[in-house]
Amino acid sequence: MSDPAIAVRHVVRRFGDTAVLDDVSFDVAVGEFVTITGPSGAGKSTLLHLLGALDRPDAGTITVCGQDVAHLDRLTRYRRSTVGLVFQLHDLIPRLTAEENVAMALFGTGLHRQDRRRRVAELLDQVGLAHRARSRPPTMSGGERQRVAIARALANRPPVLLADEPTGSLDDDSARSVLDLFADLQATSEVTVLAVSHDPRLNARADRSLVLAGGHLEPGGASS
Amino acid sequence: MTFIGLIVRNVGARRLRATLTGAAVAIAVMAVVALGTLTSSLKASATGILTVGNADLTVAQRHVDNVLNSTISTADIEAIGKVPGVEASIGALVQLDRYDAANPGVIQVGLDPAAQERFGVVLLEGRSYRATASDEVMLGYELAQAIHKRVGDELTMDGHRYRVTGLYRTNVSFGNATMMFPLPVLQGRYTKAGFVTLGFVKVAPGASVDVVRRRIDQRFPQLAGVASEADYGLVDNTLVLIGAANTGGAILAAVIAISGVLNTSLLSFFERIREFGVLRSIGWSRRRVMALVLGEALVVSFVGALVGLLLGWAAINVLQHLSALRGVFHPIYEASIFGRSLVFAFVVAFLGSAYPALRAAFLSPLEAMRRE
Known part of the structure; x- marks a missing residue:
């Protein structure tokens, strides 16, 4: 059996006296689509931040694609190449076009300008927004913006995609377009997807859902 | 889009602010050029009295x-x-x-x-x-x-x-x-x-x-x-005073320009904290974030400096026709003064934006992204 894409072991993260994550352990296999659900304040986003190397655990280990995230020295390289992050509010730069927003993730990668342009076109095509390449985020729908954010997250071909409530602020139609995109990704690539979500529509499309409550993964909370 | 293109785009997105900052730099550069030329020209006029007649x-x-x-x-x-x-x-x-x-x-x-x-x-x-x-x-x-x-x-x-x-x-x-x-x-x-x-x-x-x-x-x-310009201080203190006034003027101009650039860069930093957090989270290095902030200040200062050079040249022409200076002020346009003015603008840009650039670079992406 191959190593898991994500291995979380006895992770603890405290803020003051409160343990937001308390001895959390789980694995996500390569190519798997897993959601983490649970009530507000359960530690879902904190877990995602730890996986994205935006924060460090107080105890335990997190291994992503063989890299010990808690003790990484080269965070920039990890964030650029190992994980792709998608945020609930998409966080695109409004003054830049869709293609320029995607290209932001390719600065500093050593790719030649022409290759960057080609890669951006390929990504926008992949998320079904080739025709919106020159549009700016304020003129796009919520679903389109989120798909641009996903394209940006995939720009450096990361093996793991981490998404924080990717459909949380979207209407049904927009959410469906994003869900279809995740399904396409799974079908066409080996990308491992871990999404934090309250959205039952997203959970329904996932291979598994983990339930996080009170800083613990609920026993038997995983569902397929 | 190139990285420089991104810098220019970011500057263009805040046109009014960039214009006002560029104006502060332009005025400072104008002051440096005009004061520098006035000083060196007056110095040349003064020392010219001593060099007249090809005396040894x-x-x-x-x-x-x-x-x-x-x-x-x-x-x-x-x-x-x-x-x-x-x-x-x-x-x-x-x-x-x-x-x-x-x-x-x-x-x-x-x-x-x-x-x-x-x-x-x-x-x-x-x-x-x-x-x-x-x-x-x-x-x-x-x-x-x-x-x-x-x-x-x-x-x-x-x-x-x-x-x-x-x-x-x-x-x-x-x-x-x-x-x-x-x-x-x-x-x-x-x-x-x-x-x-x-x-x-x-x-x-x-x-x-x-x-x-x-x-x-x-x-x-x-x-x-x-026997040389260096000995001039033995027989005249005026040049020392003119030189001191020039240095004082340049320092004052620098303080004004640095304050302008610092103000703009800080405002821009506070407005874009979340953006910097996103850039760090998608794999931008600290160095690149710093380069972005410094680069934006450099572009504004460079354009300001070019305008300032033109204004400085215009100011010299106005000064030249002032009756109070007629006969003693014969402008000498030294390339070094213009070169120094450009260096001045770059130093202003660097000093004015170094602090915001460092703050942007060392921002915790997580803290930044918690900002609305």
């Missing part, structure tokens, strides 16, 4: 505030002529006075006509004045143009009427805006009979200028020999 060294009274206040007896000038190694020495009385409202500071030189050639005077038109003629004057050709006088015309100076006998030029530009009288006439008008302002010394072939200078300094302790 000039002698003036030691430690006077202004070289024009130097007083040397004609007896000392004659005695200097007998110092070993001196081929010849001539004395000239130099006085600054008002001609009219448009020319409030005209340099008048009292010189024996026989010494004019050694003094570097080249007759362009007419003839020289006679050695003791109390009603004759010669004009530098630039002054003649400025006051619309020709050979044969009359002019009044300090209540005395003179006829223009000739026009001349000299080996230094300031000399072309002077007027020249017989030495005793100018001495009489300023009650300085037997005294001159400066002595011009020609060293004999084969003699060392330094050795001759030391001999003069030893024999005449109240006088100082000036």
Whole structure:
């Protein structure tokens, strides 16, 4: 059996006296689509931040694609190449076009300008927004913006995609377009997807859902 | 899109703010260019008095505030002529006075006509004045143009009427805006009979200028020999004051410009904290974030500097025509001043944006993304 894409072991993260994550352990296999659900304040986003190397655990280990995230020295390289992050509010730069927003993730990668342009076109095509390449985020729908954010997250071909409530602020139609995109990704690539979500529509499309409550993964909370 | 294209785009997205910041830099650069040119030109004019006539060294009274206040007896000038190694020495009385409202500071030189050639005077038109003629004057050709006088015309100076006998030029530009009288006439008008302002010394072939200078300094302790611009401070403190004023002005301009750039960069930083957090979370290095913030400040400052150079050039032209500076301010456009101004703009950009750039680079992505 191959190593898991994500291995979380006895992770603890405290803020003051409160343990937001308390001895959390789980694995996500390569190519798997897993959601983490649970009530507000359960530690879902904190877990995602730890996986994205935006924060460090107080105890335990997190291994992503063989890299010990808690003790990484080269965070920039990890964030650029190992994980792709998608945020609930998409966080695109409004003054830049869709293609320029995607290209932001390719600065500093050593790719030649022409290759960057080609890669951006390929990504926008992949998320079904080739025709919106020159549009700016304020003129796009919520679903389109989120798909641009996903394209940006995939720009450096990361093996793991981490998404924080990717459909949380979207209407049904927009959410469906994003869900279809995740399904396409799974079908066409080996990308491992871990999404934090309250959205039952997203959970329904996932291979598994983990339930996080009170800083613990609920026993038997995983569902397929 | 290139990284530089991104920087330009970001600057363009905040046009008004970038324009105001660029204006602050432009005004600062204008001040640096104008003050720098004014200073170096005044310095050249002042030291030009000492270099006139191709003398090997000039002698003036030691430690006077202004070289024009130097007083040397004609007896000392004659005695200097007998110092070993001196081929010849001539004395000239130099006085600054008002001609009219448009020319409030005209340099008048009292010189024996026989010494004019050694003094570097080249007759362009007419003839020289006679050695003791109390009603004759010669004009530098630039002054003649400025006051619309020709050979044969009359002019009044300090209540005395003179006829223009000739026009001349000299080996230094300031000399072309002077007027020249017989030495005793100018001495009489300023009650300085037997005294001159400066002595011009020609060293004999084969003699060392330094050795001759030391001999003069030893024999005449109240006088100082000036062989180069660096010695000028011995006989005039004005340049030190002008230099200090220039430095003070440049520092003030720098403070204003740095404050402008810092203000803009900080505002931009606070507005874009979340953006910087996103950039860090998608794999931008600290160095690249810093380069972005510094680059934006550099673009604004560079454009501001170019505008400032043009404004500086315009300001110099305006200053040149101010009556208060006519005759003493002959602009010398030195490439080094323009080069220094560009360096100044880059230093302003760097100092003004270094702190916001560091803050942006060392921002915790997580903290940044919690900002709304």
